[in-house]
Amino acid sequence: MRNFEDDPTLNDLLSNEQLARLNQCLSALCSEPVVLARTRPGPDAVPVEFNLETVGWLSGGGNDDERETAAGLVAFLMMFVAKYRLAANLHHDATEAGYAELQRQNEALKASEARYRELSDQLQQKVDEQVTVIKQTQQELYESARLRSVGQLAAGVAHEINNPIGFISSNLRVARDYVKELGATLPETPTKKDLLADFNDLLTESIDGASRIAGIVSDLKTFSSIDQADFTRCNITSLITSAMHLVQTEYNHELQIVERLAELPDISGHPSRLAQTFFNLLANAAQAVQDAQSDKGPGRILVKTQVESASIQIIIQDNGCGIPEHNQPKIFDAFFTSRPVGSGTGLGLTVARDTVRGHGGQLQLDSREGMGTRVRLTLPIN
């Protein structure tokens, strides 16, 4: 049956075995054998109706009455058979439709669940990205605010100190000349000679002190005015060479500096700041070598330059004391120093890094405590 409601045929209602058995039973009840068939076998057959539909024809039997009665009995039986069939078919149809509907809903639910999971993942990813951005921005904001305040302070201090240190230095030199002139006029007694020599030493030490103050002030000025540069063409090799000379002077030419300098093209830059940077790095290296001298003997500084693609690389490497790991994150912080108070400003590496950045380059520092330090500067050729 196509639909549960289609009119059933005799074959739908009874199997061949059931039909044979029914015929057998009916025949036993009647005086002559009775046959129930789907098609009309002859003129004496009577129709068997179900639901206004002729489902079969009954023939045989002793007489019309027997046939009619048997047909009525069959119709009565058919109703119950059909009832069951209808119910079973409808139930089957309804269950299938219900199951298909459930499956459809299940699919839709799965699809929607997948969609929401994807959405949730995307949201989580976006949140994570935003959190990273916020953290980074906060960090940058904090650092830039700190550096700005430190820079303003340094600029103020440098400005205030610069004038007095200027006339102190100049006055001290004049005073030393006066002492020399006065000394010539003094009587030659040992006491006075000692006194005069001591006076001279005092003045010389004061002049040294004043010039160190002037150096610090100059560092501070470089640090705080890194952006106000007058760029010219610079010869990096000559800047490095002069910085090495300055450092050697400070260490009485006792430093062992290995030079491996390549031919370099001139680049656009601020010569005094670059020189300052090289000096700072070399001074650090010299200090490190000296600090390690008691353990490792005289150390060695390697200065190497080379051209790599569109940039100049400068490597300043020492086999000195190195930087302890716990200090490494702080080495670029302004005013961080591992030296005793008074011997360093704590601005050397800060100034160096800012200068290199101001030239569009990079400064990379690798260090291991007890092994040494290597600083790699990369400056673009432009």
Next chain:
Amino acid sequence: MPDFSPDDNKLALKVVFYGPALSGKTTNLMQLHTLLNPERKGELMVLETRDDRTLFFDMLPIGLRGSSGLDLRLKLYTVPGQVQHDSTRKAVLSRADGVVFVADSQPSQQDNNAIAFGNLEENLEKVGLDIDTLPMVVQFNKRDIPGVVPEPELQERWGETPWSPLVMASALNGDGVIDTFQVLLNRLYSVVDDEFRLATDHGISREQFVERLSRNSNTEAAGA
């Protein structure tokens, strides 16, 4: 959809009694079986369950023959009203040619009427039928119970719909059952005549269609 087999010259129509649970759909059908004396009437098939609730459906086939030999059958079905049998309801409703919506007149059942009517609209759409063009009649049953919603109120409430006026019935007493059926037959005839030209091709006029399918056994007996 009417099921016409040209080979047998047979036209089968399907009418479904729809409505909320316990509104009297089966009672309507049983009364029709008792009261009607149409040209041809089959056995009433009731698939009742233990507690007399319809689980699958009830069915009553009636029919008439046209002058052309047209074998016109009308199968009257009821659906199970209980909410959980929705897939059965849908299966019975599919390919229906007309619907009798049997509502419950008791004030407490008005919500259930609305829910069942919404369910009818929904299921008609699912089986591809249009509630606006499908021949349909709305019956408010159980008028014999005291305290039912008054008829003017119901008529007014439904006044703006295509199913106005409503038919009031008390199926248990047999009142209004045939009236409801006749209203439906009238609406059904218009649609079927359009498609199968019952009057021109088969000699079945509207009056004949209604009268011969809803003939009352009592009046028949009285006339005889």
